[in-house]
Amino acid sequence: MEKTTEQPARRFDVMSIFVGTGLVAALVVPWYGLTYGYDTLLWALFIIFMFWNGLSITAGYHRLWAHKSYQAHFIVRLVFALGGALALQNSIKVWCSNHRNHHRYVDDELRDPYAPVKGLWFSHIGWMLRDYDASKLTEANITDLTADPLVAFQHKYYWLLAFTLNVLAPLGLGALAGDAIGGLLLLGFLRLVICHHTTFFINSLAHYWGDQPYSDENSARDNAYVAWLTYGEGYHNFHHTFQWDYRNGLRWYQFDPTKWLIGSLSLLRLTYALKRVAPEKIEASIVQMQLKQATTRILKFRDLNADEMLSRLDQEYDKLLVTLNAWASCRHEWLELKKANMTHKWQHNEVRLKLRQLEASLELQRFRWQMFTQQFA
Ligand SMILES: [Zn+2]
Ligand SMILES: [Zn+2]
Missing domain, CATH: 1.20.58 (Methane Monooxygenase Hydroxylase; Chain G, domain 1)
Incomplete structure (x- = not known):
C-alpha cells in the first residue's frame, strides 16, 4: 500500500492576505507612485506607522507580554496593543502563546510553532500557511495574560481593530493629507508587507545566519545585519540564552532601538522593573x-x-x-x-x-x- 503523509489543511485565508498585500505592495504601490506621486507628509506618516507597527511587536508583544522583561504604564500598553493589531500578526494572546512555545520547545519539529529545523521557508512564513497543531492557541501557557483586561479586549475585538487601523486609518489620514488612496497604499499595504517580513526574519534568518557566542544548545544566532532589519531583535542567541532580559543587543554599540525605547520610557517612569541578567x-x-x-x-x-x-x-x-x-x-x-x-x-x-x-x-x-x-x- 502506498504511504501518504497527512498534511494539515491549507489556510487559504492567510494565504490570500499574504499574496494579496504582497502583490499590491510590489505592483500597485510603485505604479501609483510613478503615475501620481506620494506627498512628503504621507512618507513621514509611513515612517511613523513603520516604527509603531515594528516596536509594538518587539517591545510590546515580545519583550513586554511574552517575556515580561519589564512592566509598563497603561498608556504604553494601549499604544502597543493597538500597534499589534496594526501589525496583523494575531492578538497578544495567540502571539505570546506561540512564542512561549517557541522558546520552550525550540527546534522541536512538532512542538516549536516556527521550528527552524523544518527549513527557512517554514520558519519564515510556511508555519502560518497550514493549520498546524503547534501554532494553535495554548491557554495554559498564558494564564498570566488572560487576567489583563486590555489583553482580553484586544483579543475580542482583534479583527475590528485590525481593519480600522490597516484600512480606515490609512484612508482617513491619507484624505487629511489630500490623497486617500496614496495613504492606503503607503500606510496600509507597503508598511504592512515590509513589517511582516522584517518581523518574520526573527524566526527565520535569526536562527540560521550568525554567531553563537552565548550558547549552542539551540539554533538561535546573533547577527548585527538582522538586528538592523528587526528593531534590534537580531541578537537572538543572547535572547534565547537570557530570554527575560529586556535587552537583546547587550553592548551600547549594538543596534537595539527596542531596548533604547524601553530604557528611555523608564526615564519618564512609563516603563519600570526592567530586568537585566547579572x-x-x-x-x-x-x-x-x-x-x-x-x-x-x-x-x-x-x-x-x-x-x-x-x-x-x-x-x-x-x-x-x-x-x-x-x-x-x-x-x-x-x-x-x-x-x-x-x-x-x-x-x-x-x-x-x-x-x-x-x-x-x-x-x-x-x-x-x-x-x-x-x-x-
Ligand atoms: Zn523571545
Ligand atoms: Zn527564536
Whole structure:
C-alpha cells in the first residue's frame, strides 16, 4: 500500500492576505507612485506607522507580554496593543502563546510553532500557511495574560481593530493629507508587507545566519545585519540564552532601538522593573562557549600535544572563573552598600578599592584567556 503523509489543511485565508498585500505592495504601490506621486507628509506618516507597527511587536508583544522583561504604564500598553493589531500578526494572546512555545520547545519539529529545523521557508512564513497543531492557541501557557483586561479586549475585538487601523486609518489620514488612496497604499499595504517580513526574519534568518557566542544548545544566532532589519531583535542567541532580559543587543554599540525605547520610557517612569541578567552570568556563558570551541579544535588536531593543551586550557578556565566569581561577589557587596546609602564611608571606600583591584585582575585574566584560546581559532 502506498504511504501518504497527512498534511494539515491549507489556510487559504492567510494565504490570500499574504499574496494579496504582497502583490499590491510590489505592483500597485510603485505604479501609483510613478503615475501620481506620494506627498512628503504621507512618507513621514509611513515612517511613523513603520516604527509603531515594528516596536509594538518587539517591545510590546515580545519583550513586554511574552517575556515580561519589564512592566509598563497603561498608556504604553494601549499604544502597543493597538500597534499589534496594526501589525496583523494575531492578538497578544495567540502571539505570546506561540512564542512561549517557541522558546520552550525550540527546534522541536512538532512542538516549536516556527521550528527552524523544518527549513527557512517554514520558519519564515510556511508555519502560518497550514493549520498546524503547534501554532494553535495554548491557554495554559498564558494564564498570566488572560487576567489583563486590555489583553482580553484586544483579543475580542482583534479583527475590528485590525481593519480600522490597516484600512480606515490609512484612508482617513491619507484624505487629511489630500490623497486617500496614496495613504492606503503607503500606510496600509507597503508598511504592512515590509513589517511582516522584517518581523518574520526573527524566526527565520535569526536562527540560521550568525554567531553563537552565548550558547549552542539551540539554533538561535546573533547577527548585527538582522538586528538592523528587526528593531534590534537580531541578537537572538543572547535572547534565547537570557530570554527575560529586556535587552537583546547587550553592548551600547549594538543596534537595539527596542531596548533604547524601553530604557528611555523608564526615564519618564512609563516603563519600570526592567530586568537585566547579572554580568557575571553573561560572561560565564561566553567563556564556557569559548572553552567548548577551543576543546573541540584541540581534539580535532590531536597531533598538537592535545593532552597538555587541554590541561592548560582547563587551568586557565578555572583561574578565570575564580576571579570572575570573586569580582561578582565584591560587586554585589558594593551595590548593597550603595543601596544602604554608604553609612560607613570607610567601609565603602575599602570595598570600592577591593573592587577596583579585582576588576584589574579580571582584565588580566581575560587577556590571558583570549591569548590562549585564540591560538586555536
Ligand atoms: Zn523571545
Ligand atoms: Zn527564536
